[in-house]
Amino acid sequence: MTPKPRKPGPQGATRRPVRPTPEAHHNEGPSAQRFRAEGWLQRGWLQQRLAAQDGLQRLIDAPIATILTLSVLGIALAFPIGLFALVDNARQLSQGWNSSAQISVFLRDNLPSTQIDQITAHIRQRPEVSSAHYISSQQAWDEFRAASGLGKALDVVEDNPLPALILVQPDLSGGDSARIKQLLSFLQGEPGVDSAQLDTAWVQRLYALLDLARKAVLWLSGLAGLAVLLIVGNTIRLMSQSYREQIEVYKLLGATNGYVRRPFLYVGVAYGLGGGLVAWVIVAASFAGFGHSVSQVAALYNSPFLVTGPGPVAILAMLSGGLALGWGGSWLAVARYIRAVNPT
Amino acid sequence: MIQCDDVTKTYPGGFEALSHVQFHLEKGELAFLTGPSGAGKSTLLRLLAAMERTTWGKVVIDGQDLSRLGTRHIPALRRKIGFVFQNPRLLNDRTVYDNVALPLLIAGHRPQEIGSRVRAALDTVGLLSKEKSSPLTLSGGEQQRVGIARAVVTRPPVLLADEPTGNLDPELSREIMNLFIQLIQMGTTALIASHDHDLVQHLRRRVITLRDGQLVDDHHV
Ligand SMILES: Nc1ncnc2c1ncn2[C@@H]1O[C@H](COP(=O)(O)OP(=O)(O)O)[C@@H](O)[C@H]1O
Ligand SMILES: [Mg+2]
Numbered sequence: 333m334t335p336k337p338r339k340p341g342p343q344g345a346t347r348r349p350v351r352p353t354p355e356a357h358h359n360e361g362p363s364a365q366r367f368r369a370e371g372w373l374q375r376g377w378l379q380q381r382l383a384a385q386d387g388l389q390r391l392i393d394a395p396i397a398t399i400l401t402l403s404v405l406g407i408a409l410a411f412p413i414g415l416f417a418l419v420d421n422a423r424q425l426s427q428g429w430n431s432s433a434q435i436s437v438f439l440r441d442n443l444p445s446t447q448i449d450q451i452t453a454h455i456r457q458r459p460e461v462s463s464a465h466y467i468s469s470q471q472a473w474d475e476f477r478a479a480s481g482l483g484k485a486l487d488v489v490e491d492n493p494l495p496a497l498i499l500v501q502p503d504l505s506g507g508d509s510a511r512i513k514q515l516l517s518f519l520q521g522e523p524g525v526d527s528a529q530l531d532t533a534w535v536q537r538l539y540a541l542l543d544l545a546r547k548a549v550l551w552l553s554g555l556a557g558l559a560v561l562l563i564v565g566n567t568i569r570l571m572s573q574s575y576r577e578q579i580e581v582y583k584l585l586g587a588t589n590g591y592v593r594r595p596f597l598y599v600g601v602a603y604g605l606g607g608g609l610v611a612w613v614i615v616a617a618s619f620a621g622f623g624h625s626v627s628q629v630a631a632l633y634n635s636p637f638l639v640t641g642p643g644p645v646a647i648l649a650m651l652s653g654g655l656a657l658g659w660g661g662s663w664l665a666v667a668r669y670i671r672a673v674n675p676t
Numbered sequence: 677m678i679q680c681d682d683v684t685k686t687y688p689g690g691f692e693a694l695s696h697v698q699f700h701l702e703k704g705e706l707a708f709l710t711g712p713s714g715a716g717k718s719t720l721l722r723l724l725a726a727m728e729r730t731t732w733g734k735v736v737i738d739g740q741d742l743s744r745l746g747t748r749h750i751p752a753l754r755r756k757i758g759f760v761f762q763n764p765r766l767l768n769d770r771t772v773y774d775n776v777a778l779p780l781l782i783a784g785h786r787p788q789e790i791g792s793r794v795r796a797a798l799d800t801v802g803l804l805s806k807e808k809s810s811p812l813t814l815s816g817g818e819q820q821r822v823g824i825a826r827a828v829v830t831r832p833p834v835l836l837a838d839e840p841t842g843n844l845d846p847e848l849s850r851e852i853m854n855l856f857i858q859l860i861q862m863g864t865t866a867l868i869a870s871h872d873h874d875l876v877q878h879l880r881r882r883v884i885t886l887r888d889g890q891l892v893d894d895h896h897v
Pocket of ligand 1: 687688689691693711712713714715716717718719720
C-alpha cells in the first residue's frame with residue numbers, strides 16, 4: 333500500500349493549462365474575488381468532490397490491494413444476499429403447494445344435521461378458509477370402498493367405522509405456519525368437532541423451516557455487515573497509517589481533521605459500494621448458472637418454476653447497506669487516529 | 677504581529693527548553709533566531725506554530741493568544757503561517773506542482789484557479805521548469821526551494837523557518853536566505869532560525885540569540 337509517485341501530466345486532477353502570470357503573485361486577481369463571493373454550499377460541494385477524487389486516487393495507487401479488498405467484501409456480502417434470494421425462491425415455490433394442504437375436521441358421531449350445517453357455515457366465515465365442504469360418514473365409506481378396490485369384500489364390515497368430516501381448504505397466500513396453527517386450534521375448539529388434522533403436515537414443517545431459514549439469513553446478514561465494517565475499518569486503518577507523514581503535513585498546512593478525514597471516508601464509501609457491486613455480480617452470475625439447471629429440472633416435473641435472482645429492493649438494500657457500512661467502518665478507523673496525529 | 681511574553685517551555689520530564697523568553701516582531705519585520713544547537717530555537721518555532729503549548733507565559737500571533745487557542749482553531753491559525761522545515765517534508769507521491777498547490781487547496785481554492793499562483797511561487801524560487809517532476813528527482817537545495825514555494829504560495833502574513841539551510845552548502849544557504857529577504861518585502865512577518873551565526877551576521881537584519889533556553893541577545897546588526 334505504499335503510495336507510488338503519480339504520473340505527472342495533463343491527466344493530473346489539479347492541472348489545467350493556465351497562462352503563467354507572475355503578476356498574479358502580487359495581486360489576487362479576479363479569481364480570488366470570485367472565490368470569496370461563492371456560497372458555502374458550492375465550497376462544500378467542491379471540497380467533497382476533491383476529497384472523493386483524492387480518495388479514488390488512493391485506491392488507484394494501490395490497485396492490487398483495492399481489487400483484493402473489493403473481492404473479499406463482495407464475497408462477504410454475496411452470501412446473505414444469495415441466501416436471501418434462495419429462501420425467497422423456496423417460499424414462492426412452496427406457495428404453489430398451498431392448494432394441497434387440506435384440513436380434515438372429524439366430527440363427533442350422530443350430530444344433528446342442523447348443527448353440522450351450523451359448524452360448516454361457521455368455518456366458512458373464517459378469513460383464512462377458502463372453502464369447506466361436508467362429507468357424511470356414508471359418503472366417506474362409499475368413497476373408501478370405491479377407492480380401495482375391495483368392493484364387496486367390505487360388506488363383511490357391518491358398522492361403518494368412518495366418522496363424518498368437513499374438508500377445509502385453507503387460503504394461505506401469506507404462506508406462514510402461524511396462520512395454519514391458528515386455524516387448526518380454532519377448528520379443534522369448535523363444539524361438535526372431534527379432531528382436526530392437517531393432511532400434509534410436511535407443508536407445515538416446510539413453512540417452519542423456511543421461517544427458520546429466513547431468521548438464519550437475517551442473522552447471517554448481520555454477521556456479513558459486521559464483517560464488512562471490520563474489513564473496511566482495518567483496511568483503512570492500515571492505509572491511514574501509511575499516510576501518516578502526509579497527514580502531518582496536511583495538518584501543518586492548516587487542514588482540519590475533517591479535511592484530512594474526508595478522502596478516507598470516500599475510500600470507505602467506494603469500498604462499500606464496490607463490494608456491493610461485486611456481490612451483485614457474484615449473485616447474479618450464480619443465479620444465472622444454477623437457475624438454468626433448476627428450470628430444466630422443474631420442466632421435467634411439468635412445473636413452470638423459474639428461479640429469480642434478488643429483486644431491485646434487495647439490490648438497493650445491499651448497495652446502500654454496503655455504502656453505509658463502508659462509510660461507518662472508515663469513520664471508526666480513522667476519526668480517532670487523525671485527531672491523535674499531531675505534527676512534530 | 678509575533679509577540680512572546682515571558683515564554684517558558686518545560687518538556688515532560690522536567691527539561692526547561694525555554695525560560696522567560698521575551699520579544700516582539702512588528703508586522704512586516706524579519707528577524708533571525710540564532711544560537712547553538714539545543715538552545716531552544718526549534719522549540720520556540722513549534723510554540724509559534726501551535727505544535728506545542730507554552731508552560732508559562734504568552735505567545736500571541738496576529739492578536740491571537742495561542743495559549744488560549746482551542747484545538748478547533750489551530751487549523752485556521754496555521755493557514756496564516758507559512759512554515760519551512762529543515763527537512764522540507766514534501767509529499768513524494770505528488771509532483772512539485774501538486775506539493776506547492778496543496779496549501780491553496782486546503783484553504784478551499786478551486787484547482788482551476790490556482791495555476792497562476794502556484795507557477796508564480798515556483799517561478800520566484802526558480803523551479804518553474806520542474807513543476808511536473810517528483811520531489812525525489814530534485815537535489816536537496818531544489819527540494820528546500822519547493823518547500824519555500826509551498827510556504828509562500830498563500831502569501832501568509834507570518835513566515836516561520838527552522839534551519840531552512842541546515843543541509844545546504846554555504847553558497848546555497850546564502851542564496852536561500854536572500855530569497856527569503858526578497859519574499860519578505862510584501863509585508864510578511866518572518867522569523868528564521870539558523871545556528872549559522874556567520875551567515876546570519878552577514879544579512880544585516882535583526883538577530884535574536886538564544887542560549888540554553890534564554891534570550892541572551894536581541895539587536896539589529
Ligand atoms: N519533545 C522533546 N522532549 C524533551 N526534550 C526536548 C524535546 N524537544 C526538544 N527537547 C530538548 O530541548 C532542547 C532544545 O531543543 P531545540 O528546541 O530542538 O533546540 P534547537 O532547535 O535550538 O537546536 C534540547 O536540549 C532538546 O534535547
Ligand atoms: Mg532545531
